[in-house]
Amino acid sequence: TDAELHDRIRAAKATLGERVVVLGHFYQRDEVIEHADFVGDSFQLANAALTRPDAEAIVFCGVHFMAETADLLSTPEQAVILPNLAAGCSMADMADESSVEECWEQLESVYGDLTAVDADGRVPVIPVTYMNSSAALKGFVGRNGGIVCTSSNAKTVLEWAFERGRRVLFFPDQHLGRNTAKAMGVPLERMPMWNPRKPLGGSTAAELDDARVILWHGFCSVHRRFTVDQIAQARAEHPGVQVIVHPECPMPVVDAADAAGSTDFIVKAIQAAPAGSTFAIGTEINLVQRLAAEYPQHEIFCLDPVVCPCSTMYRIHPGYLAWVLEELVAGRVVNRIEVSDDVADPARVALERMLAAKP
Numbered sequence: 001t002d003a004e005l006h007d008r009i010r011a012a013k014a015t016l017g018e019r020v021v022v023l024g025h026f027y028q029r030d031e032v033i034e035h036a037d038f039v040g041d042s043f044q045l046a047n048a049a050l051t052r053p054d055a056e057a058i059v060f061c062g063v064h065f066m067a068e069t070a071d072l073l074s075t076p077e078q079a080v081i082l083p084n085l086a087a088g089c090s091m092a093d094m095a096d097e098s099s100v101e102e103c104w105e106q107l108e109s110v111y112g113d114l115t116a117v118d119a120d121g122r123v124p125v126i127p128v129t130y131m132n133s134s135a136a137l138k139g140f141v142g143r144n145g146g147i148v149c150t151s152s153n154a155k156t157v158l159e160w161a162f163e164r165g166r167r168v169l170f171f172p173d174q175h176l177g178r179n180t181a182k183a184m185g186v187p188l189e190r191m192p193m194w195n196p197r198k199p200l201g202g203s204t205a206a207e208l209d210d211a212r213v214i215l216w217h218g219f220c221s222v223h224r225r226f227t228v229d230q231i232a233q234a235r236a237e238h239p240g241v242q243v244i245v246h247p248e249c250p251m252p253v254v255d256a257a258d259a260a261g262s263t264d265f266i267v268k269a270i271q272a273a274p275a276g277s278t279f280a281i282g283t284e285i286n287l288v289q290r291l292a293a294e295y296p297q298h299e300i301f302c303l304d305p306v307v308c309p310c311s312t313m314y315r316i317h318p319g320y321l322a323w324v325l326e327e328l329v330a331g332r333v334v335n336r337i338e339v340s341d342d343v344a345d346p347a348r349v350a351l352e353r354m355l356a357a358k359p
């Protein structure tokens with residue numbers, strides 16, 4: 001039963017004590033979150049991994065790219081464990097290393113030497129990858145003068161990149177790239193979207209020359225479900241409602257909302273609001289439902305009336321958590337996520353640039 005499962009998790013955690021740390025992403029179901037030592041967005045969890053160098057094992061209740069990131073930031077002795085290896089991220093899978101390498105080569109054919117610095121001290125293009133990407137892509141970015149961003153620091157990271165490059169190649173999420181660049185004043189016509197099936201990504205050399213941000217075609221299937229109509233309906237039914245959406249939502253949705261921000265931004269906005277506020281939230285349902293339960297002084301609901309969980313986050317069932325913890329008690333490490341050194345070294349460079357970039 002569920003109660004037995006929870007007892008098993010608690011017992012294993014009690015036996016392991018400080019030897020293990022359990023991290024839980026905001027989108028995890030409540031039955032997992034209740035066992036997490038740290039709960040947060042992907043940026044906070046990357047930092048949380050750094051704060052426990054003493055723990056032998058980091059059990060990451062999130063998706064594959066987050067566990068890879070924790071492995072990059074943890075000590076070599078620490079084992080990072082993903083309770084279910086099938087918990088991936090469909091957006092992260094939309095940019096594979098070979099397509100990005102090919103794009104890079106084609107950009108070189110337009111811009112010339114991509115390491116050549118102009119009179120302002122800038123190179124032709126800086127690659128920026130969203131945290132939601134494989135370690136291999138973080139490595140690509142690290143090798144090519146680029147940087148990682150999350151949804152909570154995308155603007156700071158783009159500013160970092162524009163100081164060092166005339167343009168940015170942003171992948172995999174087109175929406176985060178477009179929404180962030182637009183908020184920084186980049187006109188849409190200077191944000192061509194790369195189509196890996198067409199020469200020069202479907203743009204002319206002149207368009208690429210004029211580009212400020214070259215977007216990749218990736219998207220999150222959870223966040224792209226939110227619509228402007230849902231916002232109009234929420235406003236009609238709940239006068240005074242504040243609409244807050246995640247920047248992985250399409251641009252018209254972000255434009256129609258009152259605010260857009262990372263999962264942590266959404267949590268903080270709700271915490272700071274006066275009692276009796278009403279919020280319509282455009283992000284994953286497990287987080288929205290938990291916020292509604294935790295802040296009964298407000299009315300909080302999901303913009304999408306049809307439940308929209310992240311199906312891969314949901315693959316971290318408490319049964320898997322119990323299993324990996326009990327294996328640790330028995331002295332066995334299962335489902336370890338290990339990034340090979342050739343990828344890890346440059347990927348760490350890209351992550352460290354992000355952690356050092358200050359607004």
Ligand code: 13P
Pocket residue numbers: 040041042043132150151152220248262263264
């Ligand atoms: P955060 O960076 O806001 O935690 O989001 C991660 C994610 O996967 C959003 O879909």
Ligand code: SF4
Pocket residue numbers: 063088089090091092132220221222223248284310311312313
């Ligand atoms: Fe990936 Fe979207 Fe799930 Fe986030 S919500 S992990 S971007 S599929």
